[in-house]
Structures are given as structure tokens and as C-alpha cells.
Amino acid sequence: MPDDKIIRLKIKRQDQPDTKPYWQEFELPYKPRANVISCLMDIQMHPVTRDGQKVTPVIWDCNCLEEVCGSCTMVINGKVRQSCTALVDALPQPIVLEPLSKFPMVRDLHVDRSRMFENLKKVKAWVHIDGTYDIGEGPVVSEKQRAKAYLLSECMTCGCCLEACPQFTKDNDFMGASTFSQVRLFNMHPTGAMESEERLETIMETGGIADCGNAQVCVEVCPKKIPLTESIAEIGQQTTIQLLKNLFLK
Amino acid sequence: MRKRKPHYIVIGGGLAGLAATMKLCEDKAKVTLVSYQPVKRSHSVCAQGGINAAIDTKGEGDSPEMHFYDTVKGGDFLANQPLVRDMCHQAPAIIHLMDRLGVAFNRTPEGHLEFRRFGGTLYSRTAFAGATTGQQLLYALDEQVRRYEHDGQVKKLEWHEYLSAVLDSEDICRGAVLNDLRTGEIFTVKGDAVVLATGGPSQVYGKTTGSTVCNGAATTSAYLQGAKYANGEFIQVHPTAIPGQDKLRLMSESARGEGGRIWVPKKANDSRDPLTIPEEERYYFLEENHPRFGNLVPRDVASREIHDVVYNKELGVGGQPMVYLDLTHQSAGFLEHRLGGILDIYSKFTGEDPKKVPMKIFPAVHYSMGGIWTDYEDDGNGLIDHQSPRNQMTSIQGLYAAGECDYQFHGANRLGANSLLSCIYTGLMMGPGLISYSQNLRTHFEDVPSTVFDQARDQWQERMQGFKQMNGKENPYVLHQDMGNILLANVLIVRENSKLENALTEINDLETRLKDVQCLDTTHWSNPAPSMIQQLHCQIQLAKIITRGALTRNEFRGAHYKPEFDLNQPKDFDPHEYVEYIEKKQYGEVQEEEFPSGHAAYMKRFEKCNERWLKTTIAEHKNNQPEISFEEVNTSLVQPRPRKYD
Numbered sequence: 001m002p003d004d005k006i007i008r009l010k011i012k013r014q015d016q017p018d019t020k021p022y023w024q025e026f027e028l029p030y031k032p033r034a035n036v037i038s039c040l041m042d043i044q045m046h047p048v049t050r051d052g053q054k055v056t057p058v059i060w061d062c063n064c065l066e067e068v069c070g071s072c073t074m075v076i077n078g079k080v081r082q083s084c085t086a087l088v089d090a091l092p093q094p095i096v097l098e099p100l101s102k103f104p105m106v107r108d109l110h111v112d113r114s115r116m117f118e119n120l121k122k123v124k125a126w127v128h129i130d131g132t133y134d135i136g137e138g139p140v141v142s143e144k145q146r147a148k149a150y151l152l153s154e155c156m157t158c159g160c161c162l163e164a165c166p167q168f169t170k171d172n173d174f175m176g177a178s179t180f181s182q183v184r185l186f187n188m189h190p191t192g193a194m195e196s197e198e199r200l201e202t203i204m205e206t207g208g209i210a211d212c213g214n215a216q217v218c219v220e221v222c223p224k225k226i227p228l229t230e231s232i233a234e235i236g237q238q239t240t241i242q243l244l245k246n247l248f249l250k
Numbered sequence: 251m252r253k254r255k256p257h258y259i260v261i262g263g264g265l266a267g268l269a270a271t272m273k274l275c276e277d278k279a280k281v282t283l284v285s286y287q288p289v290k291r292s293h294s295v296c297a298q299g300g301i302n303a304a305i306d307t308k309g310e311g312d313s314p315e316m317h318f319y320d321t322v323k324g325g326d327f328l329a330n331q332p333l334v335r336d337m338c339h340q341a342p343a344i345i346h347l348m349d350r351l352g353v354a355f356n357r358t359p360e361g362h363l364e365f366r367r368f369g370g371t372l373y374s375r376t377a378f379a380g381a382t383t384g385q386q387l388l389y390a391l392d393e394q395v396r397r398y399e400h401d402g403q404v405k406k407l408e409w410h411e412y413l414s415a416v417l418d419s420e421d422i423c424r425g426a427v428l429n430d431l432r433t434g435e436i437f438t439v440k441g442d443a444v445v446l447a448t449g450g451p452s453q454v455y456g457k458t459t460g461s462t463v464c465n466g467a468a469t470t471s472a473y474l475q476g477a478k479y480a481n482g483e484f485i486q487v488h489p490t491a492i493p494g495q496d497k498l499r500l501m502s503e504s505a506r507g508e509g510g511r512i513w514v515p516k517k518a519n520d521s522r523d524p525l526t527i528p529e530e531e532r533y534y535f536l537e538e539n540h541p542r543f544g545n546l547v548p549r550d551v552a553s554r555e556i557h558d559v560v561y562n563k564e565l566g567v568g569g570q571p572m573v574y575l576d577l578t579h580q581s582a583g584f585l586e587h588r589l590g591g592i593l594d595i596y597s598k599f600t601g602e603d604p605k606k607v608p609m610k611i612f613p614a615v616h617y618s619m620g621g622i623w624t625d626y627e628d629d630g631n632g633l634i635d636h637q638s639p640r641n642q643m644t645s646i647q648g649l650y651a652a653g654e655c656d657y658q659f660h661g662a663n664r665l666g667a668n669s670l671l672s673c674i675y676t677g678l679m680m681g682p683g684l685i686s687y688s689q690n691l692r693t694h695f696e697d698v699p700s701t702v703f704d705q706a707r708d709q710w711q712e713r714m715q716g717f718k719q720m721n722g723k724e725n726p727y728v729l730h731q732d733m734g735n736i737l738l739a740n741v742l743i744v745r746e747n748s749k750l751e752n753a754l755t756e757i758n759d760l761e762t763r764l765k766d767v768q769c770l771d772t773t774h775w776s777n778p779a780p781s782m783i784q785q786l787h788c789q790i791q792l793a794k795i796i797t798r799g800a801l802t803r804n805e806f807r808g809a810h811y812k813p814e815f816d817l818n819q820p821k822d823f824d825p826h827e828y829v830e831y832i833e834k835k836q837y838g839e840v841q842e843e844e845f846p847s848g849h850a851a852y853m854k855r856f857e858k859c860n861e862r863w864l865k866t867t868i869a870e871h872k873n874n875q876p877e878i879s880f881e882e883v884n885t886s887l888v889q890p891r892p893r894k895y896d
Binding site: 015016031032033034035037038041044045046047056057059061062063064065066067068069070071084085087090106107110113114117120121124125126127128129131132134135136137138139140141142143146147149150153154156157186189191192 | 272273276287288290291292293295296343346347349350351352354355356357358359360361362364379380382385386389390393394396397399400408432461462463493494495496497499500587591595598599601678725727728731770771773775776777778779
């Protein structure tokens, strides 16, 4: 079948944040082991649509191409995921590419996820150390505890959980699962825990954990299988305790 | 008088850039941190297996001195020894610091740091966080820098590209020219010093284990401004990668550190399911040829062996240039716990489960030992004077470099799990020197006439505008692919002068074709097309540096293998003989019969080769070509000797 030898792509494009999106279709020669990224690279080398129209190469965000940097997240055939691990052989065609819809548009498939990094600032997602000087070993941590932390620390701020979350919208303040999970991570660390109250206070404000609608879709789309709903439940408990403390002890 | 706060510009937000930023902020400096993308997405995330430090928790008798010896030996003695020694002595403190920052390093049953083995050493020296150690280290530093950003000491300029340094009338670096990748605005930022922490240049080879931003443009730009580039020809080819259309994904050395075995069927084109091939019909060539180090020989050795088995012996799996990397003898639980991240990558990209079937892998371009030339000052005791402003300074005053983009530490071949170390080490180590550099400056950037900055900006505006208007026939992405193919075909594991000469001609042809390139996008918002042409321009220059260096260096050292100049080490040679030979020579003529037959002659060849070639290659930009010269290597601490990993 001649169709087997062709990869068909349908890409949603947008020139500027305030212009109208439009669709373009591309046909590329089939290559074994191709993924969505290699298709976009092929378009760069021959930026011509299916109708023979010469266009500008598609703009998208990518870097590591092995699903550890989080850059190349987009909506592929209706599902949010990284485009590097989206193998052509496993996708029905035409492969439909759309940008993340919950973040400000930059261009084509490239969006601005700086809100996620701002949230990490708000919740003080770091371990506050005395200094970088050599003051000896870190705290003793059991392997079990370490393994639990490692799961959470694999979060690459890719935005899948937020794209899928019905509560997270372009114009509200909701922080979303990835941020809550980071709060849990740093509250879990022996030194990080020293600032846990401040973190909890922050996520008890508008946009915080109380706004979570418990849709549980975040955990389904997480490429790193981070137990996000478990994090939300755990942080929910921590804030409840904090609330009680605030009521009775302050 | 109010004390002036020093201000630095750090280009690149990988481990080196973030470590430098954190250290400088701790000293109350202000830092402008520039990156193509959010720094959390930098290429350091790709490092998998671990980070070395001789903490000796297993009673093996390891020490920083052994780590130092392994590293200089691994690098075939081409690295400046005081720097390597200082790094190895700092390594334990660096691991403890990263641990304090919250890195989820794997633990022992008692809750201390766990270590595993890596290539080129016989000690368990590699701390690791699953198989995503680079990612975990980067996140910890990213978090610290975010804290300083929150406190107002760091200003991040993400989605910005470094174009060049701003040099004043005395050629002192006073700032940088940047390109806002969204608006296309070109502007300058001012600082006491600029730190390039821009990573490796692997994109010059096209498909590699590198990330898309590893284009080498920033260091090449410095070279074009007059900075020396060193040891460009030393490119590490990692023995184990997974083939792909868009990139070659790394399969970490830790797979072998955790017991992975490399083999091919003894019979060529054996089409049987690998699991059904009996043990005696498998050729474990690394274990057979290197009984002591086995699968954990250094990368240059392993890549050459695979090349030999696949191309000379024609034993590649299924007739393809691939070999098996086999972990199936280890329990699934153990593998999940120690290697989860990388095994997931393999499954996701190939659809096969490496816990059940042997992985099919092959060598890929991975790391550049060479880079921009940087200085250092030793303390007279074989370590580094950490207060010296000379540390990590390029040959342009006020322009510094750190991490993979500098040339120090790894000589002719890098050992696994030493790159994360050298990146964090350089970033931290250079901090005090940068502070004293600012303090000792006679004039600051505030005193430099604004015309210096305006001219630099105007020149770049004109240049980028020129690129945008290019309307020739060539597609820049195709040109980039062609360049990669030239290097892959001619400047890889096995190098021959005729092919290198040919490659230089082809690269010069590429440069001609670049003049006829078309800027594929002429719009004004978030348009990467002019930058792409600028980067390609730099990469062609870099390709010349690498190839010219390789052509000039007529020897076999580390990753630079020219069969024509192999000294043919006798099979029964013991490297200690050479130390003895050198000692005896100090007391007069050495009698050949004092050594086994042929050994004295070999050692004479070795000695002569070192006299000529144990030198750093220096490339300087002259008449649009790299002019090559050589510089002494500091080997004052350990006597260079022949390498052997049997």
C-alpha cells in the first residue's frame, strides 16, 4: 500500500499570540523509528505543505529528545504528551499536533510555561541551606524515604498534568498538581521540612490546594508516573493540620 | 563609601552555569543568567549514570589520589594535572553539598550514600540518583538559583541567545551581546565578567547523544573574537547509544556498572533470538580482551573494540553495526531500582523491555574533551589557588568558561561520571577568583564609554538582519545535516589523514554553500531562522577546528585513534616498566636486555611520541582558518606512562 510509505501530519499553527490559528497538513516519506520530532525536523528541511505550498518551518519547543527535559510537550491526537516519545508507528494518522491550550501562546506549537516556574518560587520549592561550604555530610535518609522522594523529584515541569486538569485555566491562579507535589517533596526532606509551614500557608491561599476539584486526570497523563493524587491527598492533610494549628495555637 | 556589588553575566543554565551562579550569589554578587530555554531544561538533565567522588565507603581503599590517577590515565595524560587533582580532592565535598541540597542519591541500608562502579576504574566511586543523576543534580542547583532569583539577586534571561562578548578598546570583556529569541531584539548587557557555561558542541556532528541546544556557537563566537580553542579533535564517542531518526539516545555506562555485558554472536549474521544463543556461542569481546576491567574499560577503548568487532570482524548483530548490551541475567527488581530511568527510555523508544531481551546498541558522538582554552593557577603544592582570578579565564580577559565548554580535566578521553563532577567543580571553584577579579579591576564596565556597547549591538543587528535577508537556494537544515555527515564519515573513531584532508575540503565547500543559503522565515516574532544561520556559521568554523586538529596530530592518544601511528604496545607489557625505564634513564643509558624483548624499543617509541605530542592543541582564528600550535601540558605530579586496561 502506498499509504504505508507516507507519514501524514496535521498541524495547528499560529503566527503570533494575538493572531488566529490555522491548520496545515504535511506529507513526509516514511522512515523507520520516526517520532513526531523527527517529522518536524524533516519539515524544516523541506517546508512544503501537502498542497505544495511553501511555508515557514513549524516552531516548537524541544531539547533533550529523550523525555527528561519536559520541553517538547504538546497535544498529539488529542492527548497531552511529549513529542519525542511519540513514535510514528504507534500513532493513527494523520497525526494531529496542537499546542498546549492552557498556557499563553508564543508561536505554533510553542507556548509559555513560565507560570509553572513562578509557582515553584511562590511555594519555596528548595532546601534552604546554610551555605555551600564544606560542613560535612547531608542528613541520613532511609532508602525507602529516598525512593519516595525520587519519584516526586522526577517532575520535569512539563505541564501535562495542568493541561489535563479541568480546574487549571489560562485566567485563574490555580497552581495545580505539579506544584503541590513539589510542596510534598520539600516538606518531606529533613532540612526542607523546616520551611514546611510557609509552603503550606502559601497553598492555603487562593489558587491553592482547596481549589482542586479532585478530577484525578493529572495522574493519568503524567509521563513520569508521579503519584500526583497521592501528593494532593497528603498535602491536603498537611494543610488541614496546619489550619487547626493556626486556629488553636496562634 | 558604599561597597560596589560585583555583577556577572552567566551564559548557560546547566550544571556549571547554575553552580557558578549559586556560588557568586552567595558572595553577594548580582548575576544575569542567560539561556536559550528555561534553565531547568538544560542538557545536564541527560546525564544518567552518576557523579564520581572517592569517598571509599566500601573499604576498597579508594582515595582522591586514586581518583586523580584514574582520571589522568583515562585521559591518556593530556590533562593539566593540578586542576584534575584539585577536582578529585574537592569531589567528596561536592557530593555532600549536593546531598544537603536534597538530591535523591541512592542509599545504603544504613541510610548513607550508595556508590557503584563505572568505566576506567576498579573502585566503586560513583554516587547516583537512580539513572537520572544529571537531572537530579540540575534540579537541586536550579532550585537554589530560583531562591536567589526570588530574593532579587539573579535576573534570568531565558529564551535569549548569546551572540558575542563586548570587548573594550583594550580587548577586555565588559559584557555580552544578546538576542531575544521572541522579539528578535538585539541588545547588550554589562558586567564585570562573562562566564560561558554553554556546554558541548555535539550538534556539529548532527545526530548525537547531545540536546538540540548543544550547538557550540557561543564558544566558537569567542574563538572568532580571538580566544584560543584547545584540543578540539578530542571528541568522545560513547560506546552505547540507541539509534533514532532525530537523535541517538544514550544508554548509560551505569548499565555496565550494574553488571551489563557486551556481546555478539560468534557466528556472523546469526539470526537466532539472542536469548536462545548458548553461552559458548557468544563472543564477550570486552571481557575476553580485557579480563581485569571487562565491560568497564574506558569509553575510547570500548568504542574502538565495538568498531573492530562490527566493521573489521563483521560480527555486528544481524549484519548491522550493533552489539548486544545484556542485562537479562539481573533481577527485574534490582534493575528497576538501580537503572529504572534509562531502561524506561529504551523501552519507550524501541518497544522492547531490556529486562527481558538484550539491548541493541552502537557507538555515538557524546562529549567534547576539548573546548575553549582556560587558565588556572596552582598553589605550588599540586592543587589550585582558589582565590586566583586566572582560574577558568579564557585568553580574553574577563571572559571565563566552565563545564563541558572548557577544555580542562579530561585530557584525551573522559571517564564516565567525571563530567557532572567537572561541571559542578568548575562552577563552584571559579567563584572566589571571579570575585577577586572584580575587586582588582582598575576600571569597571560603568567607566566604559557607551559607544563600545552601542557599536557591538549595531554590528550584530546588521549581521542578523543580513542573515534574515539571505534568499539563496540552500536550506540551512540540510546544510547542517550534510556537515554532520561529513564529520561522522571522516572524523570519528578511526581517523586517517587522507580522509581528514578530504573532510576539510568538504567543509570549505559547505562554507561556500552557506553563502547561498535561504533564510526560511522572515517574520518578526519568535523566528529562529536568522539564529540558525548564525549557529551554522559558527559550527562550520568549529568543524574546521576539530578536523584540522585531528589532521595535525599524528599520533594515537585516547579518543584520537590513527592506526597509522599506533605504537603497537607489546601484549605482555606492564606500564610500570616505563616508570622504571624513566628512572633508570636519569642514571645513564638503559640496557635493552634489562626489559623483556621488544619492550625497550616500544618505550623509546613511546617516549619520543610524548616529546612530540603530549601537548595541548591550540587553535587560533587566522585568515578564516584555524591556525594550530601546541602548548606544554602540566604533568608535574604523575609520570605519564602507557595506558593498559587488561
